[in-house]
Amino acid sequence: MKKIVTIIGARPQFIKAAAVSRVIRNQSGMQEIIVHTGQHFDENMSAVFFQEMDIPEPDYHLEINSLSHGAMTGRMLEKIEEVLIAEKPGLVMVYGDTNSTLAGALAARKLNICVAHVEAGLRSFNMRMPEEINRIMADRISDLLFCPTENAVHNLHQEGYHNFRCHIHLVGDVMYDAALYYGAMSAQRSDILKRLNLTRDKFVLCTIHRQENTDNLENLRSIVDALNTLHRKIQVIVPLHPRTQKILRQNNIEPGFNLIEPVGYFDIVELMKNCGLVITDSGGMQKEAYFYGRYCLTLREETEWTELTENRYNLLVGCDRLQIQNGIESFLGRTVVNPVPLYGSGNAGELITERLLNSIC
Numbered sequence: 001m002k003k004i005v006t007i008i009g010a011r012p013q014f015i016k017a018a019a020v021s022r023v024i025r026n027q028s029g030m031q032e033i034i035v036h037t038g039q040h041f042d043e044n045m046s047a048v049f050f051q052e053m054d055i056p057e058p059d060y061h062l063e064i065n066s067l068s069h070g071a072m073t074g075r076m077l078e079k080i081e082e083v084l085i086a087e088k089p090g091l092v093m094v095y096g097d098t099n100s101t102l103a104g105a106l107a108a109r110k111l112n113i114c115v116a117h118v119e120a121g122l123r124s125f126n127m128r129m130p131e132e133i134n135r136i137m138a139d140r141i142s143d144l145l146f147c148p149t150e151n152a153v154h155n156l157h158q159e160g161y162h163n164f165r166c167h168i169h170l171v172g173d174v175m176y177d178a179a180l181y182y183g184a185m186s187a188q189r190s191d192i193l194k195r196l197n198l199t200r201d202k203f204v205l206c207t208i209h210r211q212e213n214t215d216n217l218e219n220l221r222s223i224v225d226a227l228n229t230l231h232r233k234i235q236v237i238v239p240l241h242p243r244t245q246k247i248l249r250q251n252n253i254e255p256g257f258n259l260i261e262p263v264g265y266f267d268i269v270e271l272m273k274n275c276g277l278v279i280t281d282s283g284g285m286q287k288e289a290y291f292y293g294r295y296c297l298t299l300r301e302e303t304e305w306t307e308l309t310e311n312r313y314n315l316l317v318g319c320d321r322l323q324i325q326n327g328i329e330s331f332l333g334r335t336v337v338n339p340v341p342l343y344g345s346g347n348a349g350e351l352i353t354e355r356l357l358n359s360i361c
């Protein structure tokens with residue numbers, strides 16, 4: 001039986017892995033060992049996803065978090081190596097672009113264990129982003145590169161990947177699988193609209209957590225100002241990542257809009273399905289907005305999901321107050337009608353599992 005070790009540690013990875021693990025578990029030919037690095041650890045940043053998405057309890061919990069990039073990645077590397085030596089898997093699966101992704105890929109590669117990278121080929125072309133470094137490094141040392149989009153495949157070809165000993169597979173986006181599967185249950189499983197007394201289309205959903213926004217106070221203040229202005233017109237709900245919570249508190253910034261704790265997956269899906277607009281710097285939520293027919297303003301200068309901006313479902317507004325306000329005027333209250341299909345058929349998990357079973361790893 002093929003033994004696979006899955007490395008996960010941060011919120012988006014729980015969602016991505018849930019979509020694939022569900023299929024792997026139905027395959028008698030594979031055994032999956034789950035390693036949680038501990039990068040995200042609050043109940044509402046970690047455990048809630050395991051419960052709601054029915055992800056098996058991790059076989060290993062490394063409890064590594066709240067460290068600098070180097071220390072976090074270094075300690076993960078050491079601990080994941082121990083697990084891999086003990087488990088001797090045929091293959092290690094890593095997801096996305098976090099420090100947990102890089103540590104998992106590197107630990108496996110150094111032990112000559114095959115690496116499969118889900119969400120390969122994405123690029124922001126901004127080397128100041130920690131995620132860009134993580135994804136470039138993980139791609140380069142992976143054997144199986146599962147790309148969500150044609151743009152991602154194109155990026156790899158541009159970097160000469162056809163000359164490397166690796167296999168590139170265009171499978172679609174696992175987040176789309178998750179949106180279809182879990183999205184069908186969200187109305188039954190979440191009462192957030194009632195809890196927060198929200199009416200469809202009469203609120204804006206926003207999240208902010210990216211380092212380039214949180215660690216630059218000028219940028220953060222500019223975003224907060226724009227949201228404060230918007231909140232006077234329409235309610236702005238912000239489930240706030242702990243990174244951003246800490247920085248606002250430390251700098252005595254008290255936003256006037258509606259701050260709530262991070263919410264579980266069914267709650268965020270219900271918020272996305274029912275809001276009038278999504279404003280975010282999240283990678284995942286840019287696509288989820290589109291999956292649920294909402295327009296999105298992205299609080300960044302560039303995006304990895306360029307097909308969304310090319311089709312004008314998403315507008316890059318950076319953190320400039322005026323650009324955010326102009327974006328709001330263009331998009332608020334509009335819904336995406338007949339969207340062009342961009343992220344596959346919702347069967348990325350099946351395609352990945354099939355390739356894993358048939359790979360020589």
Ligand code: UD1
Pocket residue numbers: 010011012039040041042043045046065066067097098099100130131209211241242243283
């Ligand atoms: C990480 C990823 C980022 C991803 C994001 C998803 C890297 C380099 N970054 O960023 O790509 O978009 O996750 O949310 O891997 N914290 C808590 N409780 C938690 C989790 C985090 O308090 O449950 C605090 C940590 O103590 C730390 C801060 O939030 O002070 C940042 O956490 P960290 O995991 O370093 O990075 P993220 O910003 O979450």
Ligand code: UDP
Pocket residue numbers: 011012015207209239240261262263264265268281282283284285288
């Ligand atoms: N999310 C959630 N609760 C929240 C905010 C986000 O469940 O309060 C989900 C959302 O579906 C998103 C996913 O977490 O796609 C990814 O998280 P995040 O935005 O933190 O990371 P990124 O996608 O930018 O790496």
